[in-house]
Amino acid sequence: MRPLLTAFVLLTAVPQTVAAQSADVLLNCSNCHTLQSDSVPSPYPVLNGQPARYIERQLQAYRNGLRAHPQMQQTATALGEGAGAMARLYADAPVPDLQLRAEPSSQALSLIEDGDWSRGLPPCASCHGMSKDDEMRIAPRLHGQPGGYLAAQLRAYADGSRRSDPMGRMRAFSQRLSSEEIGTLADYYEAWRPSVETQEDRPDG
Amino acid sequence: MDKHHRNMDRRGFLAGVSALALLPQSAAAQSSVPTFADFAARCRELTGFDVLPRALVGELTSRLPSRDLAAVAGDDAGRDAEVQKVVLKALYTGVYGVGTDNPDRIAYPDALMYAAIEDAVNVPSFCGGVPGYWAERPEVT
Numbered sequence: 001m002r003p004l005l006t007a008f009v010l011l012t013a014v015p016q017t018v019a020a021q022s023a024d025v026l027l028n029c030s031n032c033h034t035l036q037s038d039s040v041p042s043p044y045p046v047l048n049g050q051p052a053r054y055i056e057r058q059l060q061a062y063r064n065g066l067r068a069h070p071q072m073q074q075t076a077t078a079l080g081e082g083a084g085a086m087a088r089l090y091a092d093a094p095v096p097d098l099q100l101r102a103e104p105s106s107q108a109l110s111l112i113e114d115g116d117w118s119r120g121l122p123p124c125a126s127c128h129g130m131s132k133d134d135e136m137r138i139a140p141r142l143h144g145q146p147g148g149y150l151a152a153q154l155r156a157y158a159d160g161s162r163r164s165d166p167m168g169r170m171r172a173f174s175q176r177l178s179s180e181e182i183g184t185l186a187d188y189y190e191a192w193r194p195s196v197e198t199q200e201d202r203p204d205g
Numbered sequence: 206m207d208k209h210h211r212n213m214d215r216r217g218f219l220a221g222v223s224a225l226a227l228l229p230q231s232a233a234a235q236s237s238v239p240t241f242a243d244f245a246a247r248c249r250e251l252t253g254f255d256v257l258p259r260a261l262v263g264e265l266t267s268r269l270p271s272r273d274l275a276a277v278a279g280d281d282a283g284r285d286a287e288v289q290k291v292v293l294k295a296l297y298t299g300v301y302g303v304g305t306d307n308p309d310r311i312a313y314p315d316a317l318m319y320a321a322i323e324d325a326v327n328v329p330s331f332c333g334g335v336p337g338y339w340a341e342r343p344e345v346t
Contacts, residue, residue, distance in 0.1 A: 053320060056256040084255030092259060126332045137258065137314045138328070166323045169332065 026071075026078040029086060037094035038194050045149050046141075049095035054140050055087035061164035068161050098132045098144045098192040108188035111181060119176045124185065132192055147183075147190030154182045238271045239278035247278035251289060252296055252317060261296065264311035268301050297321075 032044040047055060060083070061067040062076035079086060110116075113130065115123040127139040142150065156162035157174035165171060177185070239247070245262045249255060266274065269292070276285035277292050295301040299316030302308045314328045 052256045052258060053254075084249075087256050088259075091256075122332045135260075137260070138319075138323075138331075167325070167327065 026075045027082075029075070029090075033090065035090070035093045037096045039096075041144075041146060041190075041193060043146050043148055045145055046096065047090035048093035050091060050140050051138055052087045052091035054138065055090055056084055058164060059083040059087065061162075066163045068156070095141075096144055096194040099195040100191055101193045102187075102191035104188050104191065105184050107181065108184045111177075111185060112188065116176075121173055121176050142189045143192040144194070145189050147186035150189055151182050151186040154185070237279050238275050241266055244274055244278045248292065248296060251277075251293055254317060254320065257296070257317075258312070258315040261299070261312045261315040261317075265292065265295050265301060268309065268311065 029047075032042070033047045034042065035048065037048055058067060059076040059079060062069065062073045065073075067073075076083065111121065112124045115121045115126075124142070125134075128142045129135075129139075132143040153162060154170075154174045154177060157165065157170045158177070160171060163171065174182075241263070244266055245257060245259075248257055248262055248265075269277075273285075273288045273291070276288040291301075294303045295311060297317045299310060299312035299318075300308045301311050314331065319326075319328045
């Protein structure tokens with residue numbers, strides 16, 4: 001009888017434990033999107049200081065299938081009504097103090113500052129800001145974002161797998177960018193790094 | 206001092222005591238000015254937007270007199286419909302004091318009227334699409 005009881009207790013406990021662990025993982029946003037402003041760059045997008053409504057819209061887009069990412073779609077669904085509060089939390093989080101750590105390419109600067117009107121490309125800076133300190137109100141801040149993430153998003157806009165852009169603007173622009181230009185732009189924005197002294201930066205490091 | 210004056214004095218004393226009794230209430234009313242978080246929560250409730258730009262709410266908070274802040278986000282009994290309309294107009298248009306002699310712009314792209322229609326209408330002067338996008342007949346699905 002005792003083994004039977006033990007097995008019953010274990011069986012009833014296991015699903016709850018798994019569910020609880022899943023919720024912990026899904027809702028632990030800061031595990032990937034750190035809230036610290038001076039953290040080491042990671043492959044995950046920086047949410048600190050992004051416009052609150054932008055973050056909320058992206059969570060909605062994950063729920064509605066306008067953005068595709070297995071983890072984020074589950075997280076956004078699990079967040080549910082808490083999406084707004086999470087968006088406000090990250091929007092108010094301290095923004096990293098960034099410094100440009102690499103020589104920008106002339107191709108990137110040209111696209112960011114001037115665009116290419118012959119191809120219907122306005123300057124990226126007209127919405128995303130010219131400098132790291134521009135206060136972006138409705139478009140996301142790109143300075144300091146991981147290059148791999150930015151390139152993946154531009155490709156996703158271009159192939160239509162990401163459709164969270166109001167009025168299809170970013171889909172239209174991304175389709176006009178070459179693979180090389182996407183890489184160049186991603187490299188430029190990634191080269192803005194938090195101005196913290198890391199081990200590598202130290203003279204004796 | 207005659208009887209009449211003594212009665213007047215008693216009345217004066219009672220009036221004074223009554224006035225003093227009111228003072229703590231005034232102090233309480235003063236302290237009922239909502240915090241920024243409470244005011245922001247009330248703005249979200251009024252507008253239906255679960256997320257409001259901090260800059261927008263912050264600019265409005267800095268302009269609203271304390272009594273108006275309390276009239277919007279204070280106790281239910283003290284809420285004032287007219288002040289709530291002032292707040293809603295400011296949040297949606299980005300202008301505090303719409304219809305007055307001294308309208309004051311507190312936000313431009315953050316104004317909620319743009320957020321409400323962002324899937325179809327662009328913030329004027331902001332990049333709305335490829336150059337000349339507005340000249341093309343919209344796709345009808």
